[in-house]
Amino acid sequence: MTPLRIIFMGTAELSCASLAKLAADNRFQVLAVVTQPDKPKGRDLKLTPSPVKVLAEQLSLPVLQPLKAREAAFLSELRALQPDLMVVVAYGQILPQSILDLPPRGCLNVHTSLLPRYRGAAPIQWAIADGNAETGVTIMQMDAGLDTGPILSTRRTPILPTDDSQILHDRLAQLGAELLVETIPDFVSGKILPQPQPLTGSTYAAKIKKEDGKIDWSQSAVQIWNRLRAFTPWPGAFTYFQTEPKPQLLKIWKVEVVEERVGGAGEILSADKAGIVVGCGQGALRILELQREGGKRLPVEQFLTGFPLTAGARFA
Numbered sequence: 001m002t003p004l005r006i007i008f009m010g011t012a013e014l015s016c017a018s019l020a021k022l023a024a025d026n027r028f029q030v031l032a033v034v035t036q037p038d039k040p041k042g043r044d045l046k047l048t049p050s051p052v053k054v055l056a057e058q059l060s061l062p063v064l065q066p067l068k069a070r071e072a073a074f075l076s077e078l079r080a081l082q083p084d085l086m087v088v089v090a091y092g093q094i095l096p097q098s099i100l101d102l103p104p105r106g107c108l109n110v111h112t113s114l115l116p117r118y119r120g121a122a123p124i125q126w127a128i129a130d131g132n133a134e135t136g137v138t139i140m141q142m143d144a145g146l147d148t149g150p151i152l153s154t155r156r157t158p159i160l161p162t163d164d165s166q167i168l169h170d171r172l173a174q175l176g177a178e179l180l181v182e183t184i185p186d187f188v189s190g191k192i193l194p195q196p197q198p199l200t201g202s203t204y205a206a207k208i209k210k211e212d213g214k215i216d217w218s219q220s221a222v223q224i225w226n227r228l229r230a231f232t233p234w235p236g237a238f239t240y241f242q243t244e245p246k247p248q249l250l251k252i253w254k255v256e257v258v259e260e261r262v263g264g265a266g267e268i269l270s271a272d273k274a275g276i277v278v279g280c281g282q283g284a285l286r287i288l289e290l291q292r293e294g295g296k297r298l299p300v301e302q303f304l305t306g307f308p309l310t311a312g313a314r315f316a
Contacts, residue, residue: 003029004188007083007103011036012090013051014169017177018110022087023059025181031081032062034069036092070096078102085188087180088142097144105188107142110176112169114138114154116202119147124172125165126205129230131222134158135168137176139183141194150194153183164232210235217266217315221257221283228255239266239315247316248307253297254289266316271309273301278315 006028008019022028033056038047049057056063066074069091075098085105088095100107113123115138127135136156143149155175159168186192213235215224228237232253240247256275263269263279270277275286291297292307 001027003027004105004184005029005031005082005084007032007034007078007081007086008052008089009034009086009091009095010052010089011050011092014112014173014176015052015089015091016055017173018087018089018180019052019055019059021177021181023061027185028181030059030061031083032064034064034066034091037065037067069093069099075099075102085184087184089176094146095142100142100144108152108180108184108187109140109142109147109149110180111138111140111147112172112176113205114156115140115147115151116197118203118205120205121207123205124169125208125230126203127230128159128163128165128168129227131226132159135172137172137179139176139179140197148197150196152187152192152194153179155179164229166233208235213237215239215252215315217278218281221259221280221285224280224285225255225257228252241309241313241315249293250315251291251293251297252287252289253291255285255287258284258286264314266314268309268311268313268315270311271304273304275300276304276309 004027006022008022008030010019019033023030033052035050035052035056038049040046041048053063053065064074064077078099079102083103086103086107088107089110095107111123113127114136118126134156136154138154139152140147140149141152157171157175183192208231213231215237231237237252239250239252241250258277261269261277261279261284263284265279265281267279268276269279269284275288277284277286288300289297290300290303
């Protein structure tokens with residue numbers, strides 16, 4: 001059987017599991033990998049390849065890095081490759097209709113939510129932040145809209161209390177890769193017919209900003225706990241403590257909900273080796289690990305040795 005000729009488009013770490021699965025499966029031939037141009041990173045602004053480029057080179061696959069996906073020269077390169085199908089996973093650019101129309105089998109996308117919920121850039125983080133009990137992955141046929149194309153398949157997974165966005169990201173990356181290689185043959189053979197997304201129930205998962213990590217102590221303890229997990233590792237959950245000459249930023253890494261304690265929002269109710277208990281809009285949180293700006297991440301007992309806190313003080 002002749003392998004299905006595929007062009008893969010992806011940039012982020014999320015994309016790598018799907019590329020690895022496709023490349024390892026003899027039912028598919030990955031003709032080329034398209035990823036974003038190398039970007040300057042670090043203090044010395046050294047040009048750094050995307051995770052997908054690093055993997056593609058390890059797999060000895062040709063790499064294309066157009067500045068813009070709508071460039072005429074890039075479109076000509078794609079046409080010359082004559083793909084049967086294109087697969088897009090966290091590529092990072094909106095694709096023009098000219099690319100969506102190019103492969104005879106169309107373009108498929110791996111999206112890390114149960115569409116139509118959480119269309120957009122950050123479905124993993126917002127599913128946790130909103131306190132959802134489960135999420136999943138969707139394989140969809142791409143159209144000109146933002147994650148609005150017809151659905152081919154989905155797979156669900158619970159959101160566990162131990163999940164943060166990195167842990168859930170890694171699980172969904174693997175889940176999506178497995179579902180992708182299961183779905184493609186059935187889609188190409190006609191066993192799977194694309195189903196339009198429901199007209200109701202859509203939500204949008206906006207790109208995460210640094211300020212999303214700032215703790216609003218007027219929220220309930222459960223809401224803050226969900227947001228802390230959602231925004232770990234980036235941008236992290238943080239708060240401020242009033243010190244001179246300026247407030248001290250504190251990054252909060254690990255907490256637990258203490259429903260029976262009550263106090264003013266942001267008020268420190270107790271601070272000892274068992275934790276820093278802080279009042280919330282409803283309930284309280286016990287902080288177990290935290291970090292001063294420019295300092296190390298520390299368990300609370302070590303933190304309090306160098307940064308004593310007392311009941312009655314407040315976080316802002």
